Amino acid sequence: MSLLMPETGLLFWMLLAFGIVFLILAKFGWPVITGMVEKRTSFINESVKSAEEANKQLENIKIETAAIIAKAHEEEVKILKEAAEMRKQIIQDAKNAASEEAKKIVEATKEQIVAEKERALNEVKDQIAEISIQIAEKVVRDDLKNDKKQAEMIERLLNEIKTSH
Amino acid sequence: MRRLFYILFLSVFFSVNICASTPTEEGEKINVKEIIFDHIGDSYEWHITSVNGKHISIPLPIILFSEQSGFHMFMFSVFHHEESFKGFRIGEKDGKYAGKIVEVNAQGEEVRPWDFSLTKNALALIINCLLLVFIVLWVAKWYKKKPMEAPKGFRGVMEMLIMSVHDDIIKPCVGKDYKKYAPYLLTAFFFIFFNNIMGLIPIFPGGANTTGNIAVTIVLGLCTFFAVNIFGTKEYWKEILWPEVPTWMKAPIPLMPVIELFGIFTKPFALIIRLFANIMAGHSIVLGLTCLVFITAQMGEVVNGSMTVVSVLFSIFMNCLELLVAYIQAYVFTMLSSVFIGLSRVESHH
Numbered sequence: 410m411s412l413l414m415p416e417t418g419l420l421f422w423m424l425l426a427f428g429i430v431f432l433i434l435a436k437f438g439w440p441v442i443t444g445m446v447e448k449r450t451s452f453i454n455e456s457v458k459s460a461e462e463a464n465k466q467l468e469n470i471k472i473e474t475a476a477i478i479a480k481a482h483e484e485e486v487k488i489l490k491e492a493a494e495m496r497k498q499i500i501q502d503a504k505n506a507a508s509e510e511a512k513k514i515v516e517a518t519k520e521q522i523v524a525e526k527e528r529a530l531n532e533v534k535d536q537i538a539e540i541s542i543q544i545a546e547k548v549v550r551d552d553l554k555n556d557k558k559q560a561e562m563i564e565r566l567l568n569e570i571k572t573s574h
Numbered sequence: 575m576r577r578l579f580y581i582l583f584l585s586v587f588f589s590v591n592i593c594a595s596t597p598t599e600e601g602e603k604i605n606v607k608e609i610i611f612d613h614i615g616d617s618y619e620w621h622i623t624s625v626n627g628k629h630i631s632i633p634l635p636i637i638l639f640s641e642q643s644g645f646h647m648f649m650f651s652v653f654h655h656e657e658s659f660k661g662f663r664i665g666e667k668d669g670k671y672a673g674k675i676v677e678v679n680a681q682g683e684e685v686r687p688w689d690f691s692l693t694k695n696a697l698a699l700i701i702n703c704l705l706l707v708f709i710v711l712w713v714a715k716w717y718k719k720k721p722m723e724a725p726k727g728f729r730g731v732m733e734m735l736i737m738s739v740h741d742d743i744i745k746p747c748v749g750k751d752y753k754k755y756a757p758y759l760l761t762a763f764f765f766i767f768f769n770n771i772m773g774l775i776p777i778f779p780g781g782a783n784t785t786g787n788i789a790v791t792i793v794l795g796l797c798t799f800f801a802v803n804i805f806g807t808k809e810y811w812k813e814i815l816w817p818e819v820p821t822w823m824k825a826p827i828p829l830m831p832v833i834e835l836f837g838i839f840t841k842p843f844a845l846i847i848r849l850f851a852n853i854m855a856g857h858s859i860v861l862g863l864t865c866l867v868f869i870t871a872q873m874g875e876v877v878n879g880s881m882t883v884v885s886v887l888f889s890i891f892m893n894c895l896e897l898l899v900a901y902i903q904a905y906v907f908t909m910l911s912s913v914f915i916g917l918s919r920v921e922s923h924h
Contacts, residue, residue, distance in 0.1 A: 411615065411672075412611075412614070412615065412788065412854070413788055414788070415788045415789035415792050416616060416689070416693075416789050417688065417689060417690075418637075418688075418689045418690045418691050418693065418696065419616060419693060419695055419696055419787060419789035419790065420789045420792065420793060421690055422690070422692070422693075422695075422696035422699060422700070423696075423699060423789055423790045423793040424793050426696075426699045426700055426703045427703075427761075427765060427793055427794070427797070429703070430703045430706060430707055430761060430765060431757070431758060431761045433707050433711070434706075434707065434710055434711075434757065434760070434761050434764075435757035435758070435761065437711060437714060438707075438710040438711055438713075438714050438757075438760075439710075439736070439740075439756060439757045439760045439761070440757065441714040441717055441718060442710075442713060442714050442717055442732075442733070442736055443736065443737070443740050443756065443760075445717040445718075445721055446717075446733060446736075446737055448721065448722070449721070449722055449723075449724070452722055
């Protein structure tokens with residue numbers, strides 16, 4: 410059974426060949442390859458994880474953005490409402506002021522009218538009085554053309570003065 | 575499937591017709607056993623083919639160390655012309671050292687000198703080793719140049735193979751110290767795998783029955799044996815010498831320790847024989863099926879023609895099977911080595 414008997418020479422060559430192959434590959438072959446593959450694996454895992462995180466952050470940012478936009482909308486509506494109110498207020502105020510001014514003017518005008526009326530009345534009164542005096546003078550002058558009536562008049566006037574004292 | 579069957583049938587039929595039309599030659603009777611044993615054994619020259627009865631072979635150097643005459647180195651081709659050279663000759667066919675180089679001592683007996691000849695298997699081993707080293711270093715160089723990039727093509731196949739062995743065999747089987755053993759186990763896997771594959775290629779650098787040679791598998795088995803036992807933990811030796819069994823099984827007569835000690839040697843022995851026998855058997859079957867063509871040559875054209883087709887089909891099937899076996903045997907050797915190493919790294923469970 411020469412098949413089952415190992416040959417010394419082949420044992421020697423095998424030991425030599427396998428030993429050298431092992432030394433070379435253990436130093437320059439396997440560790441390089443497995444190390445690189447493992448590094449790559451961990452790199453890919455980390456990349457996936459960080460991408461996931463980035464996605465999550467993006468989602469958060471999106472939510473935040475939406476919230477900010479919604480808030481801005483609210484603010485806008487509020488501001489518009491306020492502006493509208495303010496406009497109304499201003500118009501109202503202007504109206505009020507205008508009506509007051511108008512009232513004032515009307516009143517002043519009324520007063521002026523009243524004053525003017527009085528003045529006119531007074532003038533009319535004065536004129537009436539003057540005219541009536543003139544009339545009275547004329548009447549009196551006609552009456553007093555005779556002396557008797559003059560004396561009578563003086564006497565009556567004196568009486569009047571005495572009684573009034 | 576039906577079409578395939580027709581093709582098969584027709585090829586058998588036509589080969590019968592063609593053979594029937596060629597005149598038969600009375601060839602010499604062939605010895606299948608000799609052919610097979612010639613192939614699966616070792617030789618001093620690498621026989622490539624024979625053309626018209628002329629052998630074409632690569633002569634290999636003979637390196638001898640004789641206790642009588644010292645160191646010698648010459649080519650085997652000298653024996654083509656001469657019966658003996660420098661007192662060495664080829665052993666008698668029926669003798670103890672048939673086919674080996676022997677020296678005749680003073681008493682006229684055949685003695686074998688220390689034979690370190692670079693035989694066919696030794697040369698094949700060296701070629702395969704060079705190829706393996708070249709391929710692995712080539713892949714490693716690429717990784718150094720382009721870290722963080724996934725390889726494509728052949729490098730991708732190598733990465734897949736390497737990482738499948740590393741992650742699916744070594745890591746789970748060895749346990750937490752796997753980094754220390756990974757280089758040896760990976761080397762063993764790819765060494766066996768490459769040699770198996772190269773053995774299946776029928777022409778020159780391939781075709782040598784390296785992993786089907788006991789000397790090769792013995793070295794591999796011994797490497798595993800040393801890797802297991804040199805780095806074995808205290809717990810491992812305790813489990814062998816004082817296992818946890820009822821005291822009567824180990825106290826007066828060390829029954830279990832003897833069995834366990836025996837196991838230390840049977841484990842690598844099983845590895846050695848399994849690899850050797852599987853590959854050798856595979857080579858023998860493929861050769862036997864191929865020889866079918868030549869055996870049936872004497873049985874007439876019809877038998878020969880149809881058997882040629884059958885032989886080729888069976889050979890193809892066997893070669894495919896051997897491809898599978900090439901991987902499986904490398905896998906099994908590596909996995910069992912990993913398991914044995916893993917068992918030798920046990921830690922106290924208490």
